[in-house]
Structure formats: structure tokens, C-alpha cells
Amino acid sequence: MSDALAAHAGAHGAHAHHPDLQHHFDTLEQQHEAATLGMWLFLITEVLFFGGLFLAYMLYRIWYPQAWAEASLELDIVLGAVNTAVLIGSSLTMALAVRAAQTGQQRATVVWILLTMALGLTFLVIKYFEYAEKFEHHHVPGPTFHFEGPNAGPAQIYFSLYFLMTGLHATHMLIGFGIMAVIAWMAHKKRFTPEWYTPVEVSGLYWHFVDIVWIFLFPLLYLADRAHHFA
Amino acid sequence: MAGHISPKSSYYAIFSALMVLTGVTVAVAFVNLGSCNFPVAIGIAITKATLVILFFMHAKYSSQLTKLFVGTAFFFLVILLGLSLTDYLTRGLRTYPGGAGGAGYGVRSAAPATPARGGASPGAAH
Numbered sequence: 291m292s293d294a295l296a297a298h299a300g301a302h303g304a305h306a307h308h309p310d311l312q313h314h315f316d317t318l319e320q321q322h323e324a325a326t327l328g329m330w331l332f333l334i335t336e337v338l339f340f341g342g343l344f345l346a347y348m349l350y351r352i353w354y355p356q357a358w359a360e361a362s363l364e365l366d367i368v369l370g371a372v373n374t375a376v377l378i379g380s381s382l383t384m385a386l387a388v389r390a391a392q393t394g395q396q397r398a399t400v401v402w403i404l405l406t407m408a409l410g411l412t413f414l415v416i417k418y419f420e421y422a423e424k425f426e427h428h429h430v431p432g433p434t435f436h437f438e439g440p441n442a443g444p445a446q447i448y449f450s451l452y453f454l455m456t457g458l459h460a461t462h463m464l465i466g467f468g469i470m471a472v473i474a475w476m477a478h479k480k481r482f483t484p485e486w487y488t489p490v491e492v493s494g495l496y497w498h499f500v501d502i503v504w505i506f507l508f509p510l511l512y513l514a515d516r517a518h519h520f521a
Numbered sequence: 522m523a524g525h526i527s528p529k530s531s532y533y534a535i536f537s538a539l540m541v542l543t544g545v546t547v548a549v550a551f552v553n554l555g556s557c558n559f560p561v562a563i564g565i566a567i568t569k570a571t572l573v574i575l576f577f578m579h580a581k582y583s584s585q586l587t588k589l590f591v592g593t594a595f596f597f598l599v600i601l602l603g604l605s606l607t608d609y610l611t612r613g614l615r616t617y618p619g620g621a622g623g624a625g626y627g628v629r630s631a632a633p634a635t636p637a638r639g640g641a642s643p644g645a646a647h
Contacts, residue, residue: 323584323586330590330591330594333594334590334593338598341597342601348602348605348606348609371543375540375543382533382536382577385577386532389532491524494578495578498577501573502570505566505569505570509563509566517549517550517551517552517558
């Protein structure tokens, strides 16, 4: 670290500063604050991105409550619950990865991030089996769609929203997986210090956001109207 | 520049709370609370999301400006969902001179005048 600092200072002539401090910021604190704000600004657009789909879900649910209740029963509540636990677990390992970076534990940072990636992958594998089951039962919207009873039409809308919302979520998971691979590599290369770990923190914010989306998707899609069928 | 470092135990505590709430929301899903099932499920989800945002995402220990950004996301989400639903959720409340129920409920086959979800109606069980 001190060598890098010295070399960087040499290249700059008189002024010495932390090698990770960009010139348009006064301090590392200010730089960290700006990066965090930038990520939150992006997450605001993400909230509204998913918000549009949540609104579509709510409106069709109000219009077709019967079809919503029937179609939501087709989802596997056990797989949904397990995936919720897996994703919350990955948020825990992510939070611990950020903590390890904050406290300068390079190896622990790598391990926690690899664990986060493993849990993310577990989620996607379970999701794959759920999707495969939907194909088998002809619950994928399109020419081959089949649903027993008089609510086949609106049920197809339900499954369209199911695939749109979970698909968009899974896409975010894949992107998060790629980001984590880069962060793990950077941590492995000992790029982070207690003074500068902004990439870990900021990509952690993204990962937690994706977890939050699922926290809402799970009750909306899987639990929706289950109780009323056991009354 | 380490920012706030939470003890590991606090992260495990939040994780435990999130898992308990997941268990509760699954269990409650099998109990018929009538029209309350949906609000309860959403309430638990909001509680879980709040825990993640405050502690895992460090919003509790962030600057006022960051907190404002966090709040902004949900302020606009509430406008998007809330204002739209003031229309769709209240269409059934209005009775027109001709005696017809809310126009928005024309697509529903049963109970056109009540905004309660059809899952709770007698015809729901198949």
C-alpha cells in the first residue's frame, strides 16, 4: 500500500494522496458518499421499473381475483419458500463480505462473496426446475398454454406476469452474479482496504435490492390466495 | 474511512428475524383471514424489506442525503401504486343511476358491487 502510494505520488509530482482517490473528490469519504448516492439513485429507477410490473399485477388481480387464486395454487410453495431462505441467506453473506472488507480481512471477503455467489446460483437452479415444471404443465403463455376451467384466459395473464416478474428478477440475479465474480477477483487481488472498499459496498446494495424484490414477489405470486382454498 | 461497522452478531440477528418472518408469512398463508390475508402478507414483506434496507444496506447509518434518496424511491412507488389504486379499488363503491355497479367490475362474473377479492366468495373453492 505505502509503495503504491509513493509511486502514485511520484507520478503526480508534489501532491500525495490515496491511490484510489479520484482527483475530482476532496476526500475518500466524499468519494464513498457520492458512489453510494449514485447506486441509490440507480436503485430508485429500479424500484419504479419493478413498480410498473407490481402495478400491472395489482390491477389484474383486482379484475380477475378468481383466476389469480386458482393460478397461484399451481406454484410450488415449498420451492418458493426455500428460495426465499436461500436469497435471504445470500444477503447475510453479502453483508458479512462488506463487513470483512471494512475490517481489512481480505481472505474472508473473498470467501463470503464466493458463498454469496453459490447461494445465488442455488436460487437460479431451483428457479430453473420451477420453470421446467411450468413447461411440462403447459403453463407457459403462448399457443400451447393450457389451464383447466373457465379462467384459462386470465390465468394466462397471471402466468405472463409470473414469467415477466420472476424472469426480470432472475436476470438481475445473473447480472449480480457477474458483478460478484468481478468483486471476488478484486478482493482476491487485495484491491480493498478499510480505507477503500466502495465497490464491495455498492455492489452489495444492488444484491440486497434484488433480495428485496424477491421478498415481495414471494407472497404476491406464491401465497396470494392460498388460505381461501383450505377454508 | 471505515464508516459504520456493525458487529457480526447484529447481522445474524437480522438474518434470524428475516427467517422467522418468512416462516410466519408462509404459515399465515394457510390461515383464512378473509380479506386480511393480502394486507398481512404485504405488511410482513414491508417489515422484511425495511430490515434489509436499514441494516444490511446500512441505511440506518448513512448520511441524511442518502436517507433522502432511499425515501424518494418509496415515495414515488407509493404514488405509482397508491394513486392508481384509488381508481381501481373504489370503482365498486359507486352506484350509477341506472343501478349498475361500478363500471370497472364489469369483467367480473360474481359480486360486482363489493371490492372484496373473489377468492373469499363461496364460488372460490373448486
